[in-house]
Amino acid sequence: MRKLLAVLTTTALAALGAVAVPVATAGPALALDNGLAATPPMGFNDWNAFGCGVGEQLIEQTADAMVANGMKAAGYTYVNIDDCWALKQRDANGNLVPDPAKFPDGIKAVADYVHNDGLKLGIYEDSGTMTCSKSGGFPGSLGHEDADALQFAQWGVDYLKDDDCNQPADQQNVPATIARYTAMRDALQKATAQTGHPILFSICEKTDFGVPNSAWPEIGNVWRTTGDIHDLYSSMVANFTKNVQLAGLAKPGAFNDPDMLEIGNGGQTDAEYRSEFSLWSEMAAPLIAGTDLRTASPATLAVYTNADVIAVDQDPLGRQATIVSSGDGHWVLAKPLANGDVSVALFNQTDTPATISTTTQAAGLPGDHAAYSLRDLWTHGTTETAGSISTQVAPHSTVMYRVSPIRNPSRMPPNVSLDVSSVAALTAGEAGTVTETFTDNGLLPVEKVELNLTAPQGWTVRPLTPTRADAVGSQKTVQARFQVVAPVPDQLFRTDQITGTASYTWLGVHPESTSVTQTAVTSPPVGAPYRTFSSATDAQSHFAESGQQFGISGAGTGGLSTTGDAYSAIYRPGAVGTSSTVDTEVSSQQGLTGSGAAGILVRNDMTGSGTGPEGVALSASPSGGIQLQWTSTGGTHLDSVAPAGGTHPMTLPVHLKLERTGAATYTGFYSFDGTGWITVGTATVPGQADTQDAGLFVTSHAGGSAATAGFDGFTVAGGAATPPSATSYEAEAATNTLAGQAKISGCTACSGGKKAGYIGKSGTLTFNGVNAPADGDYAMTIAYLNGPPSRQAMVSVDGGAPQTLTFPVTTDFNTLGVMNLTVHLAAGTNTIEIANPTANAPDIDRILVDDQPGALT
Numbered sequence: 001m002r003k004l005l006a007v008l009t010t011t012a013l014a015a016l017g018a019v020a021v022p023v024a025t026a027g028p029a030l031a032l033d034n035g036l037a038a039t040p041p042m043g044f045n046d047w048n049a050f051g052c053g054v055g056e057q058l059i060e061q062t063a064d065a066m067v068a069n070g071m072k073a074a075g076y077t078y079v080n081i082d083d084c085w086a087l088k089q090r091d092a093n094g095n096l097v098p099d100p101a102k103f104p105d106g107i108k109a110v111a112d113y114v115h116n117d118g119l120k121l122g123i124y125e126d127s128g129t130m131t132c133s134k135s136g137g138f139p140g141s142l143g144h145e146d147a148d149a150l151q152f153a154q155w156g157v158d159y160l161k162d163d164d165c166n167q168p169a170d171q172q173n174v175p176a177t178i179a180r181y182t183a184m185r186d187a188l189q190k191a192t193a194q195t196g197h198p199i200l201f202s203i204c205e206k207t208d209f210g211v212p213n214s215a216w217p218e219i220g221n222v223w224r225t226t227g228d229i230h231d232l233y234s235s236m237v238a239n240f241t242k243n244v245q246l247a248g249l250a251k252p253g254a255f256n257d258p259d260m261l262e263i264g265n266g267g268q269t270d271a272e273y274r275s276e277f278s279l280w281s282e283m284a285a286p287l288i289a290g291t292d293l294r295t296a297s298p299a300t301l302a303v304y305t306n307a308d309v310i311a312v313d314q315d316p317l318g319r320q321a322t323i324v325s326s327g328d329g330h331w332v333l334a335k336p337l338a339n340g341d342v343s344v345a346l347f348n349q350t351d352t353p354a355t356i357s358t359t360t361q362a363a364g365l366p367g368d369h370a371a372y373s374l375r376d377l378w379t380h381g382t383t384e385t386a387g388s389i390s391t392q393v394a395p396h397s398t399v400m401y402r403v404s405p406i407r408n409p410s411r412m413p414p415n416v417s418l419d420v421s422s423v424a425a426l427t428a429g430e431a432g433t434v435t436e437t438f439t440d441n442g443l444l445p446v447e448k449v450e451l452n453l454t455a456p457q458g459w460t461v462r463p464l465t466p467t468r469a470d471a472v473g474s475q476k477t478v479q480a481r482f483q484v485v486a487p488v489p490d491q492l493f494r495t496d497q498i499t500g501t502a503s504y505t506w507l508g509v510h511p512e513s514t515s516v517t518q519t520a521v522t523s524p525p526v527g528a529p530y531r532t533f534s535s536a537t538d539a540q541s542h543f544a545e546s547g548q549q550f551g552i553s554g555a556g557t558g559g560l561s562t563t564g565d566a567y568s569a570i571y572r573p574g575a576v577g578t579s580s581t582v583d584t585e586v587s588s589q590q591g592l593t594g595s596g597a598a599g600i601l602v603r604n605d606m607t608g609s610g611t612g613p614e615g616v617a618l619s620a621s622p623s624g625g626i627q628l629q630w631t632s633t634g635g636t637h638l639d640s641v642a643p644a645g646g647t648h649p650m651t652l653p654v655h656l657k658l659e660r661t662g663a664a665t666y667t668g669f670y671s672f673d674g675t676g677w678i679t680v681g682t683a684t685v686p687g688q689a690d691t692q693d694a695g696l697f698v699t700s701h702a703g704g705s706a707a708t709a710g711f712d713g714f715t716v717a718g719g720a721a722t723p724p725s726a727t728s729y730e731a732e733a734a735t736n737t738l739a740g741q742a743k744i745s746g747c748t749a750c751s752g753g754k755k756a757g758y759i760g761k762s763g764t765l766t767f768n769g770v771n772a773p774a775d776g777d778y779a780m781t782i783a784y785l786n787g788p789p790s791r792q793a794m795v796s797v798d799g800g801a802p803q804t805l806t807f808p809v810t811t812d813f814n815t816l817g818v819m820n821l822t823v824h825l826a827a828g829t830n831t832i833e834i835a836n837p838t839a840n841a842p843d844i845d846r847i848l849v850d851d852q853p854g855a856l857t
Contacts, residue, residue: 032185032253034192036200037221039314040255040286041159043078043122044071048231048260048290052084052133055102056110063117065294072119074305075314078159078200079114080122080288081107083133090139095151111156122159123152127180127205132165140166141184149187153195160188163204177209178219185219202257202286213246217254222286229259231267232593233396234702237349240279244323244333250284252318257286264291264300271397274378275347277303278398281313282321282333282345308377309400312343321345324363329538329704330356330393334363341404343377348393350704351539351555353518355419357390360403371409371443375402383415386474388441390417392516396704413506414442414474420453420500420516424540428488428522433464436500439477446504446512447471451480455520456496458487472504486522492544492551492710496520523551526570530714534568535609536699539706541568550584552598553708556699559595560617560629560638563610571606571695575716580660582694583717585674586620587653588710595701597621598709600658602666606693610636613687617697618658618668618680620650628658628668628680634687642681649751649845651783651816653712659720664688669723672781673820675857676726676850725851726781729767731756731844737766747785749814750845755785757813759793759834760841767832767847772825776853782819782834786842787812793841796833797823807842816845822855 046054063079066072087097111121130137141148192198203220216223226239243258263273321335329349342363346356361367375382377400419437426432436451449469464481503513523544534541539555554568599619605612614631626648629638655671668680694716700707732744732754740762747755756765788809794802810817
């Protein structure tokens, strides 16, 4: 270890020109030897579900819930407190102080409570000067390692998560980072020597300062290998694909950590959550639940307590699975187990069903057996195979087997696979063909095979070939083809389930069956003058047109801002000239996250993705808000943006208008009421042809995961007159008046990053200085945030009679919605008050008022 540290230190100093930092301050560094984490730790952490909302009651109730709901019996041991548990200042003796409002009885009392439940307590700290919390940060352990470690041991803490935020400049390098964590490791060992209480050491450095993961096995019991996980399929996959590369580092007492589990938090499907649990277990990762276990559903608990999968994670051999194959997003992982079995995971990262195959020999099992058992760790059924491991895996799903050599295959049914060709590309109203392929992977033959295909009412299904076979031998295959016709739906997108079934017998008398269900998405076809195109090949795209309603579903790794230039579009060729206006309303979205976007795209050739010059996009994005993007060089992807991300937060529905004036000038506008418009930005764009294509587009910016957007209207007109404008008035503006309990607070989803809350009862918000050029009616929009239930507010102008409005729920108080109304303004400046004398009103982000009179239409 000393040699490793010396090499890392020398290399880093040479690269950085840095001053040498001592690796340890108290004697030589020793390898971690605390007798803990013989298998990956299992437990709970509050951060993913509660953030800074941690407290004594939450931790104690969670411990009780883990006992009652079977989590403890399944092997979950740790109940971990994350950030925000302490006061922001140490006491006069330099000790950390639990926040008495959150932990009135102190941490030791909570540890005693958790221990009384037969569980263990974890806590959070940081190796820097302050913790990572955006609430201002709490004291870090830099320079306090010995004191903090002893304090944790004396409190009875069993697990330390040590983060890596707020580092002084001289600490932001490889040798200093290793030294910080070595210091805390040594401090924990000294504290154990003094108290007899060992503490598992979880390093949360996340490779922020370039330390290779290979440095950590001798310093920590577990170490983060990835950035923070989020409750999104794309985030889960990103962490998996980083962590899976590090199999050689895992061993008993030392494990790679791709971050906590998001299972149960609602941002992924059941199949995606099962994949997360399967992949983490296959990678011998810590299983730390990040959801509210007090209210976890039976489905969530069924995932967390799957004993067959947990046994793979907790196998005493302590090996992490290695990659057998991973082409085209079809992953095969193999993890050797202590008794000679191998756990094999087949993960379909893509958006379409796929048959994923390997062999027992490729998975590392000995080749001198005639047959092997395959125990499906999710269905809990067992079959025999002659060596093939093959099955159709649904999108984003994982099939997991425990594979064992066997002597007598006749004790269990042969393993079979049923493949149903993709139904993703079916066109409503037109005949298509679906092929079923049945294979006997077992050593024994199967008899009386019958294939069938069923679809919902309204579909027609007709066999084109025979559907029966008297027998299918070992490693043999039969097929049947069916003609299917999907009805034209009366909505933009309709989702149906198509099921292929195979029934058969083995040993002449034992009946069995297997089935595969696929999702078919159908839509009313897009007709002239519109065309469709997709360069987002990582998932099937779908397009819909119904009257003036349009829909697009598509993926797109990297979106329009990378060389991949991946998007899906409905477009009109040659519709834009040097003086043109494109209009639409983005009315809805599903699955649009992060940098995903939906809106208007204008470029020379809509089908020239990645080859011809990219153009101009005006779009709504969860992270960027409403933005204008363009290519500043005439290159193949967008590289410029206005304004900065989040300036105009995405709130749907929103009207978008993109105008072209002259050869190279484009201006974007948005409106919530369609009458008064806010300017997004203006761009000068080189390389644009006099005649261009205009399109509506979607890019999910998440590999393999499609997003869907609905659009109301799509018009392209000659001419480019500046539309009537509106003015935005922020709730937090200093010119406004807050009364009663109303106050300004932070809001990540809001324009300007702030909102006014606690409006209602005694709290009021008054916008002062609302300008009107003339007396009359004006269209106005209120951007608000409202968790359940719906709330009312009274809106009054200049002290006049109020309008009472009911504000629907926007999901929560960090999700925006809009309310449009008409108000009567006097010429000059006006005041607009939002209040509710008897009940709570929604939180307010801002109001937008048209600059010219005209009632809302």
